[in-house]
Amino acid sequence: MRRPRQLAEAEWSLRAPDIHGDAVPMRDRSGEVVDFCIVGSGAGGGTLGAKLAEAGFSVVILEAGPHWDPTRDFVSDEAGSSRLYWTEERISAGDDPIELGANNSGRGVGGSTVHYSMVAMRAHPDDFRRRTLEGNVPGAELRDWPLSYRDLEPYYEEVEEDLQVAGPTRYPWGPRRRRYPQREHDLNACAKQLVYGCERLGIPVAPAPIATLSAPHGDRPPCVYRGFCNYGCTTNAKSSVLVTYIPRAIRAGAEVRANATAIQVEHDAEGRVTAVVYLRAGQHGVQRQRARNVVVAGYAVETPRLLLHSASSLFPHGLANSSGWVGRCFMVHSGDQVFAHFKDRINQSKAPPPGGAITEHFNRSMPGSGFICGYTIEVVGPHPADFARRLTLSRRLWGAALRKEMLEYNYWSGLGIVGEVLPQRHNRIELADESDGNGVPIARVVFSYHENEKRLIQHAIGEMTRILQAAGGEASWAAGRTAHLLGGCRMGAEPGDSVVDADGRAHDVRNLWVCDGSLFPTSLAVNPSLTIQAIASRMAARIRTLAERREIQV
Amino acid sequence: MSEEFRPRYPGYDVLDRWNSPDWDDPTREVVRRRLEGIPAPRFFTPAELATLEAAVERILPQPDRGPEARVPIVPWIDAKLAEDFRDGFRYEGMPAQRELWRSALVGLDQTAQALYGRQFTAIEDEDRDEVLRQLEQGHPPGEIWASLGSGRFFRDTLCATVVRIYYAHPTAWSETGYSGPSSPRGHIRKWIGGVDPWEPHERPTRWKTE
Numbered sequence: 001m002r003r004p005r006q007l008a009e010a011e012w013s014l015r016a017p018d019i020h021g022d023a024v025p026m027r028d029r030s031g032e033v034v035d036f037c038i039v040g041s042g043a044g045g046g047t048l049g050a051k052l053a054e055a056g057f058s059v060v061i062l063e064a065g066p067h068w069d070p071t072r073d074f075v076s077d078e079a080g081s082s083r084l085y086w087t088e089e090r091i092s093a094g095d096d097p098i099e100l101g102a103n104n105s106g107r108g109v110g111g112s113t114v115h116y117s118m119v120a121m122r123a124h125p126d127d128f129r130r131r132t133l134e135g136n137v138p139g140a141e142l143r144d145w146p147l148s149y150r151d152l153e154p155y156y157e158e159v160e161e162d163l164q165v166a167g168p169t170r171y172p173w174g175p176r177r178r179r180y181p182q183r184e185h186d187l188n189a190c191a192k193q194l195v196y197g198c199e200r201l202g203i204p205v206a207p208a209p210i211a212t213l214s215a216p217h218g219d220r221p222p223c224v225y226r227g228f229c230n231y232g233c234t235t236n237a238k239s240s241v242l243v244t245y246i247p248r249a250i251r252a253g254a255e256v257r258a259n260a261t262a263i264q265v266e267h268d269a270e271g272r273v274t275a276v277v278y279l280r281a282g283q284h285g286v287q288r289q290r291a292r293n294v295v296v297a298g299y300a301v302e303t304p305r306l307l308l309h310s311a312s313s314l315f316p317h318g319l320a321n322s323s324g325w326v327g328r329c330f331m332v333h334s335g336d337q338v339f340a341h342f343k344d345r346i347n348q349s350k351a352p353p354p355g356g357a358i359t360e361h362f363n364r365s366m367p368g369s370g371f372i373c374g375y376t377i378e379v380v381g382p383h384p385a386d387f388a389r390r391l392t393l394s395r396r397l398w399g400a401a402l403r404k405e406m407l408e409y410n411y412w413s414g415l416g417i418v419g420e421v422l423p424q425r426h427n428r429i430e431l432a433d434e435s436d437g438n439g440v441p442i443a444r445v446v447f448s449y450h451e452n453e454k455r456l457i458q459h460a461i462g463e464m465t466r467i468l469q470a471a472g473g474e475a476s477w478a479a480g481r482t483a484h485l486l487g488g489c490r491m492g493a494e495p496g497d498s499v500v501d502a503d504g505r506a507h508d509v510r511n512l513w514v515c516d517g518s519l520f521p522t523s524l525a526v527n528p529s530l531t532i533q534a535i536a537s538r539m540a541a542r543i544r545t546l547a548e549r550r551e552i553q554v
Numbered sequence: 555m556s557e558e559f560r561p562r563y564p565g566y567d568v569l570d571r572w573n574s575p576d577w578d579d580p581t582r583e584v585v586r587r588r589l590e591g592i593p594a595p596r597f598f599t600p601a602e603l604a605t606l607e608a609a610v611e612r613i614l615p616q617p618d619r620g621p622e623a624r625v626p627i628v629p630w631i632d633a634k635l636a637e638d639f640r641d642g643f644r645y646e647g648m649p650a651q652r653e654l655w656r657s658a659l660v661g662l663d664q665t666a667q668a669l670y671g672r673q674f675t676a677i678e679d680e681d682r683d684e685v686l687r688q689l690e691q692g693h694p695p696g697e698i699w700a701s702l703g704s705g706r707f708f709r710d711t712l713c714a715t716v717v718r719i720y721y722a723h724p725t726a727w728s729e730t731g732y733s734g735p736s737s738p739r740g741h742i743r744k745w746i747g748g749v750d751p752w753e754p755h756e757r758p759t760r761w762k763t764e
Contacts, residue, residue, distance in 0.1 A: 404558055
């Protein structure tokens with residue numbers, strides 16, 4: 001592994017965009033057999049890639065989308081930002097088919113962290129022990145995680161430091177913890193309404209921990225509160241993977257190969273993976289990146305899709321799928337929102353509205369509520385097109401009624417939840433009968449809510465309405481919605497009951513790894529990015545240990 | 555009818571801030587293309603365009619505006635289909651977008667024929683609304699709709715696409731009092747009731763806006 005570093009200048013022959021509009025040299029590793037080829041450059045792949053490269057491993061990250069230059073590619077415009085999403089076709093099925101292709105997807109270096117809401121929450125100790133705590137819930141496949149909170153705690157801390165998370169001096173929920181690296185952000189109007197409503201009702205509430213700078217850090221300035229966080233940050237205050245781990249990965253000698261769409265993972269006769277097959281804009285025909293280890297980090301739809309599409313005579317049901325769990329127990333978060341009209345001007349899209357303030361008061365099983373698990377309440381602030389979409393989809397407004405209601409745009413304030421969704425076996429990712437332009441079958445995404453979630457959502461809508469009314473809001477209405485994609489390659493101790501182990505290493509194929517939200521055995525009721533990044537950091541540490549013990553081949 | 559859309563922010567035009575520190579070059583370029591680069595139809599036939607135009611005018615009516623001031627919507631739907639730019643998913647049972655729109659336009663005429671004996675473009679506004687309401691409710695007359703979810707098309711495709719295009723236009727931003735682009739300056743007065751000097755005010759202020 002630690003080969004002597006004799007890097008001729010010529011080997012750094014590629015150029016990658018840096019974050020200030022210039023370019024930096026990048027190593028060309030296309031001809032090598034690298035230690036790790038990582039598919040995907042988001043919260044999982046980007047974070048892991050940087051840490052592995054810094055540990056001295058040779059790394060190539062393949063990314064289907066472009067390598068963004070924040071100074072040229074990001075705009076203050078909703079419609080102009082649709083390139084940040086994964087817009088290729090997928091089939092959405094089930095009793096409660098979900099919307100895909102916008103907020104819950106990402107394409108381009110940094111993945112969905114380029115447009116995520118930056119809410120940097122840790123999961124709680126109980127979240128990792130759902131099966132132990134709740135027992136067998138009919139219809140659900142609850143499992144304890146093979147990791148505990150204590151296993152992840154040092155890595156949560158490491159990522160919070162890397163991202164310079166800005167949070168309150170004292171965060172009221174969860175185990176005792178160190179202070180956040182940066183001070184909390186000022187609250188915007190929507191966040192203040194959440195605070196006022198909660199305070200009047202005696203519900204604990206706090207500024208949210210946000211992965212956006214509130215003070216300068218390195219070569220990045222603090223946030224100026226543009227409010228376009230969900231459309232790409234032009235000032236680099238937002239700690240996306242694009243501006244944090246990717247530059248680190250490139251500096252440490254990784255190659256980040258953009259516009260490279262992986263279509264298959266190849267293996268040898270012994271069943272060890274050997275290369276990732278991909279197509280690249282501007283290059284003719286099928287390309288191959290050879291590697292001693294492959295990490296699939298394409299998020300909870302594309303990761304199972306790639307494994308299923310890598311089926312062979314040796315792995316007839318898909319790579320790493322002897323258990324039959326690849327693509328199974330796919331989950332989302334219920335992301336239902338409630339809006340209320342206020343007499344005072346709100347300007348809901350101003351400032352970093354996602355996050356802002358938060359209450360985890362309902363993030364627990366509440367005896368007598370009629371459901372298990374819980375939800376976090378956060379602040380939302382859609383821009384006009386997104387808000388109008390909610391009016392037409394949820395309130396069924398169109399015609400003159402819609403245009404008139406939109407005249408009140410600046411006076412609505414909204415809340416939304418991150419609600420835990422139980423793993424169910426029939427919620428799944430599978431290959432459809434239809435293929436994309438590359439000849440790869442598209443994903444069929446099947447999702448239906450469990451009865452537990454329907455009750456959870458009703459409870460949450462009730463509480464959000466109560467909070468907004470306590471703050472002085474009127475005429476409230478709810479918008480159904482989901483967020484985040486999780487599960488489908490769950491981790492577990494039992495090879496017959498899961499796809500990968502606690503290190504993200506496939507039970508069936510020992511030099512194949514998974515590193516993204518698809519690992520989650522249960523969904524948690526917090527935004528998942530920090531947990532994905534903590535798992536990636538832990539994986540990097542575990543890989544170093546395993547390499548030192550010569551238990552993996554590098 | 556135009557009285558009901560009386561602007562809440564009289565005199566506010568988000569484009570007045572084109573040269574302000576709120577509009578950076580990449581944003582100006584994107585919005586310039588939206589204002590000046592209205593695409594000529596490539597996908598729909600003239601007859602289809604007329605039907606679509608008639609339906610879109612009921613989803614997002616602009617009776618208060620002359621031809622020059624109207625926000626163009628149909629050309630962008632046509633362009634989306636000509637380029638086949640997808641949304642990232644479709645609901646199971648619904649055809650791919652090109653076929654969906656084509657079939658649905660046939661369906662509009664079938665429903666209009668069944669209810670009023672004439673094509674969709676040949677009936678009155680109120681009757682067009684009734685046709686659309688029947689689509690929305692899910693069981694409109696018309697052969698096409700037996701195998702095509704009319705409610706899904708109406709809500710998730712027609713309405714969702716139209717509002718996304720309309721509210722992407724600076725004219726709609728000005729109408730709603732949305733402060734619009736904000737890079738690199740950002741915002742300072744983000745508290746309840748807080749309005750930065752360069753944002754739209756509903757009454758005169760003592761600040762000179764940029």
